[in-house]
Amino acid sequence: MEKIVINTPVVRSEILVGENWESVRGMLPQRGVVIITDDNVRRLYGENFPAFPVFSVLPGEDSKKLTVIESLAEKLLDTGVDRTGFLLAIGGGVVCDIGGFLASVYMRGIRCGYVSTTLLAQVDASTGGKNGVNLGGTKNMLGCIRQPEFVICDPGMLFTLPDKEYLSGLSELIKTAVIGDRDLFELIERNHTEILKRDPELLAKLISGSVKFKAEVVTADELETGLRRILNFGHTYGHAIEMQTSVPHGFAVASGMELATEFSYEKGYIGAQEKYRITDLLNRFTLLTDYKIPDDQMGQLILRDKKKSGTDINFVFTEGIGKASVRKINLNEVIDFYKRFRDKKK
Numbered sequence: 001m002e003k004i005v006i007n008t009p010v011v012r013s014e015i016l017v018g019e020n021w022e023s024v025r026g027m028l029p030q031r032g033v034v035i036i037t038d039d040n041v042r043r044l045y046g047e048n049f050p051a052f053p054v055f056s057v058l059p060g061e062d063s064k065k066l067t068v069i070e071s072l073a074e075k076l077l078d079t080g081v082d083r084t085g086f087l088l089a090i091g092g093g094v095v096c097d098i099g100g101f102l103a104s105v106y107m108r109g110i111r112c113g114y115v116s117t118t119l120l121a122q123v124d125a126s127t128g129g130k131n132g133v134n135l136g137g138t139k140n141m142l143g144c145i146r147q148p149e150f151v152i153c154d155p156g157m158l159f160t161l162p163d164k165e166y167l168s169g170l171s172e173l174i175k176t177a178v179i180g181d182r183d184l185f186e187l188i189e190r191n192h193t194e195i196l197k198r199d200p201e202l203l204a205k206l207i208s209g210s211v212k213f214k215a216e217v218v219t220a221d222e223l224e225t226g227l228r229r230i231l232n233f234g235h236t237y238g239h240a241i242e243m244q245t246s247v248p249h250g251f252a253v254a255s256g257m258e259l260a261t262e263f264s265y266e267k268g269y270i271g272a273q274e275k276y277r278i279t280d281l282l283n284r285f286t287l288l289t290d291y292k293i294p295d296d297q298m299g300q301l302i303l304r305d306k307k308k309s310g311t312d313i314n315f316v317f318t319e320g321i322g323k324a325s326v327r328k329i330n331l332n333e334v335i336d337f338y339k340r341f342r343d344k345k346k
C-alpha cells in the first residue's frame with residue numbers, strides 16, 4: 001500500500017493506493033456516519049459496507065445535479081446528521097463529486113472520505129478536492145474545492161468495472177502522463193496487454209504515479225490560480241463533447257486530447273513524432289470515438305466553458321510528452337481550430 005499526502009493550509013488529505021477497501025471501517029467515527037453510493041456499486045459491494053445508513057443515487061452523470069443534492073441533504077437531516085457527522089462516498093467520479101459537494105455545503109461543511117471504485121475516480125476524480133455538479137447542459141458549473149480526509153483506491157474493485165468504464169479511466173491516466181510524467185507514459189505504452197488484463201500490481205503502480213503527480217500540482221496550487229490549470233488538458237473540447245453526446249467522460253476527454261494535441265502541433269509546440277505517439281496510444285486503447293458535433297454547436301459550448309475569461313480562455317497545450325503549458329488564447333481560435341480539424345477529417 002502506498003500513502004500519498006496532500007497538505008494544504010486547511011487540511012491534510014491521505015490517498016491510500018493499494019489498500020483493501022474494507023479497511024475503511026477502521027477509519028470512520030463510531031457514530032454519525034452516512035454512506036452515499038449509486039445503485040450499481042451498492043448492488044455489487046453493499047453487503048460489505050460498514051453498518052451505517054446508506055443513500056443511493058441512480059448511476060450516471062445525470063445524478064450530478066442540485067435536485068439530487070437537495071434530496072440527499074434532506075435525508076441526512078432526517079437521519080439526524082449534525083455538524084459532527086461524517087459522509088463516506090463509495091463510488092466512481094459521479095458519487096465522489098456528489099458526496100464531496102454535499103459534505104461541503106451540508107451545515108456549511110461536514111467531514112468526508114471516499115472509497116473510489118472506478119479507475120477514473122482512482123487516477124483523477126477523487127484526488128484534488130474538486131466537487132462539481134452540472135447546471136443544465138454545462139459541466140461542473142456549481143462546485144467548490146474541499147479535500148476529503150482520505151481516499152481509498154483499491155485496484156481489486158476494478159475487476160467488476162464494465163470495459164467501457166475501465167477504458168474511460170485509462171484516458172485520464174494517459175492525460176496525466178502526457179502533461180507531466182514521461183516515464184508513466186512509457187510504462188503505459190509498454191504494458192498495453194497487461195493493462196487490459198487489469199493486473200492489480202501494475203494498476204497500483206499506474207494509479208500511484210497519477211495520484212502523485214496530481215497531488216504535487218494540487219499542493220502547489222489548490223485553488224487553480226496557475227499550475228493546476230494544466231490538469232484541464234483535453235477538457236475544453238472534452239467537456240463540450242461529453243455534454244453534447246452520450247460519450248463517457250474519459251472517451252470525451254480522449255477526443256479532447258486528440259484535438260489539443262493536433263492544435264499544439266499546428267502551433268509548433270510539439271513535433272510530429274510526439275504527436276503520433278500520443279494519438280497512437282489513445283487509438284490503441286480504442287479511446288477515440290466518432291462524435292459528430294456541428295461547428296456552430298461546438299462554438300456555443302466553448303463560449304460557455306467556465307475556464308474562459310471574457311473573450312479569452314486558458315487553453316492547455318502539450319509541449320512534448322511529459323510537458324504542458326497553459327496559454328491564454330482567444331475563444332475564436334479554439335472554435336476555428338475545431339472547424340479546421342473537422343474539415344480535415346471529412
Ligand SMILES: NC(=O)c1ccc[n+]([C@@H]2O[C@H](COP(=O)([O-])OP(=O)(O)OC[C@H]3O[C@@H](n4cnc5c(N)ncnc54)[C@H](O)[C@@H]3O)[C@@H](O)[C@H]2O)c1
Nearest residue numbers: 040059060092093094095117118120125130157160161249
Ligand atoms: N472532481 C474531479 O476532479 C473530477 C475529475 C475527473 C472527472 N470527474 C467527474 O467524474 C465523473 C466520471 O466518473 P466515472 O467515470 O467514475 O463515472 P461514474 O461514477 O458514473 O461511474 C461509471 C459507472 O461505473 C459504475 N461503477 C462504479 N464503480 C464500479 C465498480 N467497481 N464495478 C462496476 N461498476 C462500477 C457506476 O455505477 C457507473 O455506472 C464525471 O462526472 C466527471 O466530471 C471529476
